[in-house]
Amino acid sequence: MRGVAAIAGIGESDTFDATGTDLSPLDLIAQATLHALDDAGLTAQDVDGLATASAYYGIPNLNVGEHLGIRPRWSDANNLGGASFMSHVLHAAAAINAGLAEVVLVVYGSTQRKDGGRLKSIAEAFPYEQDYGPRYPISQYALAAHRHMHEFGTTREQLAQVAVSARAWAREERNAKAFARDPLTVEDVLGARMISEPLTKLDACLVTDGGGALIVTSTERARTLKQPLVPVLGAGEAHWHRNISQMPDLTTTAAQDSGARAYAMAEVSARDVQAVELYDAFTINPILFLEDLGFCGKGEGGPFVADGRIAPGGALPVNTNGGGLSYCHPGMYGLFALNEGVRQVREGKDVVLCHGNGAVLSAQSTVILGSERAL
Amino acid sequence: MHPPRLICPVDGGRELAWEESGGRGTVYSHTTVHSREGSYGLCLVDLEEGYRVMAAGAPAIGTSVALRVEEGHLCAE
Numbered sequence: 001m002r003g004v005a006a007i008a009g010i011g012e013s014d015t016f017d018a019t020g021t022d023l024s025p026l027d028l029i030a031q032a033t034l035h036a037l038d039d040a041g042l043t044a045q046d047v048d049g050l051a052t053a054s055a056y057y058g059i060p061n062l063n064v065g066e067h068l069g070i071r072p073r074w075s076d077a078n079n080l081g082g083a084s085f086m087s088h089v090l091h092a093a094a095a096i097n098a099g100l101a102e103v104v105l106v107v108y109g110s111t112q113r114k115d116g117g118r119l120k121s122i123a124e125a126f127p128y129e130q131d132y133g134p135r136y137p138i139s140q141y142a143l144a145a146h147r148h149m150h151e152f153g154t155t156r157e158q159l160a161q162v163a164v165s166a167r168a169w170a171r172e173e174r175n176a177k178a179f180a181r182d183p184l185t186v187e188d189v190l191g192a193r194m195i196s197e198p199l200t201k202l203d204a205c206l207v208t209d210g211g212g213a214l215i216v217t218s219t220e221r222a223r224t225l226k227q228p229l230v231p232v233l234g235a236g237e238a239h240w241h242r243n244i245s246q247m248p249d250l251t252t253t254a255a256q257d258s259g260a261r262a263y264a265m266a267e268v269s270a271r272d273v274q275a276v277e278l279y280d281a282f283t284i285n286p287i288l289f290l291e292d293l294g295f296c297g298k299g300e301g302g303p304f305v306a307d308g309r310i311a312p313g314g315a316l317p318v319n320t321n322g323g324g325l326s327y328c329h330p331g332m333y334g335l336f337a338l339n340e341g342v343r344q345v346r347e348g349k350d351v352v353l354c355h356g357n358g359a360v361l362s363a364q365s366t367v368i369l370g371s372e373r374a375l
Numbered sequence: 376m377h378p379p380r381l382i383c384p385v386d387g388g389r390e391l392a393w394e395e396s397g398g399r400g401t402v403y404s405h406t407t408v409h410s411r412e413g414s415y416g417l418c419l420v421d422l423e424e425g426y427r428v429m430a431a432g433a434p435a436i437g438t439s440v441a442l443r444v445e446e447g448h449l450c451a452e
Contacts, residue, residue: 128377132417135410139408139417142406143419146405146406150436193409194409196407196408245429250404
């Protein structure tokens with residue numbers, strides 16, 4: 001399936017803060033969709049496939065299809081939390097390859113900031129954990145962070161470097177739209193309000209509103225459209241658990257499997273990847289994913305992210321828009337990592353890896369994008 | 376295994392029986408949650424019988440603990 005499909009258009013809502021407006025999640029979805037269609041040079045009538053996930057709508061494909069006037073012949077409501085959208089791209093490529101659809105809209109929107117500033121979630125309570133009061137989902141990630149610190153000597157300063165590097169990217173001129181662009185230091189992160197040890201408020205992603213959309217089509221069709229070709233070289237998905245007490249090893253995620261599957265399809269390795277867009281719900285995430293996706297050895301993620309290696313000017317560009325920590329995080333960030341991956345290819349990178357994470361390090365989905373040269 | 380279910384998640388086995396745990400184990404990880412109402416710890420404990428549970432309390436990782444049951448909740452300290 002290498003290169004059979006391509007991402008032909010991307011779009012995002014006009015705002016990441018709908019406070020004081022009457023904008024609904026569907027409105028932000030519509031904004032993002034219009035931008036993605038314009039970006040590709042398509043209309044809603046060209047769309048014959050739809051993939052979405054939501055914490056607002058129980059059967060979200062129906063709401064989105066109705067709202068946008070799309071009558072899909074192929075529809076995917078796969079919900080793997082924030083990893084959903086990487087999986088949507090994989091499934092869309094398979095559907096296009098099978099002839100079930102030709103132009104697939106992958107779309108997402110949320111007004112969780114406007115709605116009260118806490119994660120909008122449809123996560124059910126797990127009876128064997130809920131009584132102990134883990135604050136979902138930060139405490140689950142805090143447990144993973146503590147275990148990583150214990151096993152490998154990872155430090156809170158190294159965790160903080162992830163947030164500081166993300167902020168430095170958000171402050172780049174090209175990322176004027178990023179939600180958080182104030183200067184940020186390691187001391188700021190360490191001194192922020194402690195929420196669930198060892199993670200402070202600034203080890204946690206933003207709470208924003210926002211909508212995102214992208215268009216997947218056949219590589220053949222994409223060649224006739226407006227934008228430079230961004231083929232999907234490979235993709236893979238994996239999940240091993242739902243609840244944190246059921247995760248076999250809190251320092252090893254199913255990204256090892258999703259990444260291996262994506263690399264195999266793309267016929268590339270981590271050494272070939274020129275930019276990485278990781279779902280950074282918390283600062284521990286990029287450390288785990290850089291290890292599990294082969295950019296460094298297991299346990300080496302802390303030193304790897306220190307000293308600006310993943311910041312602007314570093315050896316490996318990671319989360320070049322500022323990520324969920326500084327760009328935007330409307331409940332689920334996965335689609336925004338994909339959009340940034342597309343931008344990186346359009347700006348000259350040949351191989352870019354986008355990785356999504358869902359629930360509590362549970363679902364892992366990886367998409368590898370390439371340039372025309374890499375195809 | 377824990378929690379109880381009808382199929383073994385490791386090998387698919389179906390010949391399963393209830394067993395009582397001794398409650399002794401080792402702290403695998405922990406976190407202390409800070410909120411307006413105060414702070415409290417929670418942890419994951421690896422039981423000697425080979426399964427992992429969440430419990431109240433935040434002893435250091437690697438601490439040997441004997442879980443107590445208080446009002447239906449597991450307590451590690």
